[in-house]
Amino acid sequence: MIYQLDVHTEGQGLYDFTADVKAIVSRADIDEGLCTLFSRHTSASLIIQENADPSARCDLENWLNRLVTEGDSLYTHTTEGPDDMPAHIKSALTATSLSIPVVSGRLALGTWQGVYLWEHRHHGGLRQIVMHLGL
Amino acid sequence: MIYQLDVHTEGQGLYDFTADVKAIVSRADIDEGLCTLFSRHTSASLIIQENADPSARCDLENWLNRLVTEGDSLYTHTTEGPDDMPAHIKSALTATSLSIPVVSGRLALGTWQGVYLWEHRHHGGLRQIVMHLGL
Amino acid sequence: MIYQLDVHTEGQGLYDFTADVKAIVSRADIDEGLCTLFSRHTSASLIIQENADPSARCDLENWLNRLVTEGDSLYTHTTEGPDDMPAHIKSALTATSLSIPVVSGRLALGTWQGVYLWEHRHHGGLRQIVMHLGL
Numbered sequence: 001m002i003y004q005l006d007v008h009t010e011g012q013g014l015y016d017f018t019a020d021v022k023a024i025v026s027r028a029d030i031d032e033g034l035c036t037l038f039s040r041h042t043s044a045s046l047i048i049q050e051n052a053d054p055s056a057r058c059d060l061e062n063w064l065n066r067l068v069t070e071g072d073s074l075y076t077h078t079t080e081g082p083d084d085m086p087a088h089i090k091s092a093l094t095a096t097s098l099s100i101p102v103v104s105g106r107l108a109l110g111t112w113q114g115v116y117l118w119e120h121r122h123h124g125g126l127r128q129i130v131m132h133l134g135l
Numbered sequence: 136m137i138y139q140l141d142v143h144t145e146g147q148g149l150y151d152f153t154a155d156v157k158a159i160v161s162r163a164d165i166d167e168g169l170c171t172l173f174s175r176h177t178s179a180s181l182i183i184q185e186n187a188d189p190s191a192r193c194d195l196e197n198w199l200n201r202l203v204t205e206g207d208s209l210y211t212h213t214t215e216g217p218d219d220m221p222a223h224i225k226s227a228l229t230a231t232s233l234s235i236p237v238v239s240g241r242l243a244l245g246t247w248q249g250v251y252l253w254e255h256r257h258h259g260g261l262r263q264i265v266m267h268l269g270l
Numbered sequence: 271m272i273y274q275l276d277v278h279t280e281g282q283g284l285y286d287f288t289a290d291v292k293a294i295v296s297r298a299d300i301d302e303g304l305c306t307l308f309s310r311h312t313s314a315s316l317i318i319q320e321n322a323d324p325s326a327r328c329d330l331e332n333w334l335n336r337l338v339t340e341g342d343s344l345y346t347h348t349t350e351g352p353d354d355m356p357a358h359i360k361s362a363l364t365a366t367s368l369s370i371p372v373v374s375g376r377l378a379l380g381t382w383q384g385v386y387l388w389e390h391r392h393h394g395g396l397r398q399i400v401m402h403l404g405l
Contacts, residue, residue: 002302002373032137034171034267036304036369040380042320048231049223050177055212056223062209063224067202067337074332077325088319088326089333096318097369099171099232101267103137108265110175130378132304132371134269134404167272169306169402183366184358185312190347191358197344198359202337234306234367236402238272243400245310269404 001028001133005037007117009124012065012083014049014057014116021100021115021131025107028133033102036132037115043087044119044127045094051114064090087120094118102133136163136268140172142252144259147200147218149184149192149251153242156235156250156266160242163268168237171267172250178222179254179262180229186249196253199225222255229253237268271298271403275307277387279394282335282353284319284327284386291370291385291401295377298403303372306402307385313357314389314397315364321384334360357390364388372403 003024007015025035039046050056068089070082077085098115101108109115117127138159142150160170174181185191203224205217212220233250236243244250252262273294277285295305309316320326338359340352347355368385371378379385387397 002371002378032267034269036371038369038371038378040378040383042318042326042380042382047227048177049227053212056177056220059210059212059220060224060227063203063207064227066209068333072333074336075329077323077329085326085329089330092317092319092330092334093228093363095231096365099173099234099267099369101137101171101173101265103265108137108173108175110177110263112177113175128380130371130373132302132369134304167402169404182362183312184362188347191312191355194345194347194355195359195362198338198342199362201344228363230366234308234369234402236272236306236308236400238400243272243308243310245312245398247312248310 003131005129005131007127007129009119009127011122011124012119014118016114016116018115022107025102030102031105033133033135034099035102035107036097036099038097038130040128042091043121044117045091045096046098047094047116047118048113049116050112052112083122090120138266140264140266142262142264144254144262146257146259147254149253151249151251153250157242160237165237166240168268168270169234170237170242171232171234173232173265175263177226178256179252180226180231181233182229182251182253183248184251185247187247218257225255273401275399275401277397277399279389279397281392281394282389284388286384286386288385292377295372300372301375303403303405304369305372305377306367306369308367308400310398310400312361313391314387315361315366316368317364317386317388318383319386320382322382353392360390
């Protein structure tokens with residue numbers, strides 16, 4: 001049971017696609033299982049974060065931008081733009097795949113957890129997530 | 136095959152729950168499979184680390200506490216206490232889900248690997264981990 | 271369906287073993303499924319990164335080496351050598367397990383994604399990865 005989710009991004013930020021995942025799980029009509037999400041990119045990643053207060057996600061993004069700066073003299077991989085190498089590093093520090101159990105037909109997310117695609121490039125674009133739903 | 140594991144924490148630190156996971160795998164009586172662990176929190180995470188010398192876990196925790204400081208002037212999300220935003224960042228840098236193969240009825244952990252819940256808040260509390268055991 | 275992959279390392283660096291994983295998936299002859307990789311070590315980790323330009327992986331490694339330095343006065347776990355504690359920290363910041371969906375008989379990797387074992391020790395050695403292939 002494979003599904004593809006497209007997330008359109010318009011620059012750096014965390015894009016909530018929890019509702020899309022929940023909708024697929026709901027339609028699949030399984031009682032127990034495992035939902036695995038996989039990002040097909042090396043400059044965008046996956047993250048489960050607090051879904052209540054947007055300031056938490058904003059601080060998280062600002063903190064990582066300060067840790068992984070653009071224009072670092074260490075970089076030699078610079079031909080694809082100043083935000084490319086930082087995007088690879090940020091992807092390495094976060095998740096490419098995430099697995100969430102399905103319990104009683106629902107994703108077993110905690111009350112305050114949302115599922116986000118984290119776009120690390122300035123321009124953004126179409127990001128592809130492959131979802132596997134297993135028993 | 137879904138199980139819930141509760142880990143009671145009493146402040147920041149790595150809490151070993153390897154024995155609980157092994158006990159469930161043993162009772163399940165499967166030969167080969169995949170054990171997936173999922174943390175239902177955004178201020179506590181999962182980590183596989185060295186189980187031999189406690190000093191390694193202590194250094195790891197101190198290192199991350201120095202990288203992700205409390206009272207950072209960057210934070211705007213401060214209403215839930217000085218340890219809340221650092222806890223979200225630390226969770227983002229570590230794992231929300233982990234998958235460990237089961238081989239010959241046992242978790243395929245390396246000799247020196249233990250499974251830990253990493254509590255990032257000072258007060259701690261009841262932390263819920265959902266475990267999925269699949270074939 | 272469990273497989274063991276051995277990766278021989280000769281010091282720090284990212285070792286591409288994408289072809290080994292693809293070969294197993296191809297021989298398994300399944301249409302859809304989930305491939306999970308697990309590192310049995312706490313001083314080597316797994317990462318999906320850009321496979322095109324080696325400079326991206328080189329910069330990534332140099333960046334992490336600068337963040338997680340050897341000889342840090344914070345370390346108390348020093349008996350196994352100056353590269354041991356940094357290796358544990360680097361493993362904690364990257365992945366111990368990764369899951370990649372299988373679609374139409376192939377790993378659903380993006381065009382620019384490769385699967386790497388990241389050796390964090392200077393001497394290297396034999397690194398064991400356990401792979402689970404499920405439906």
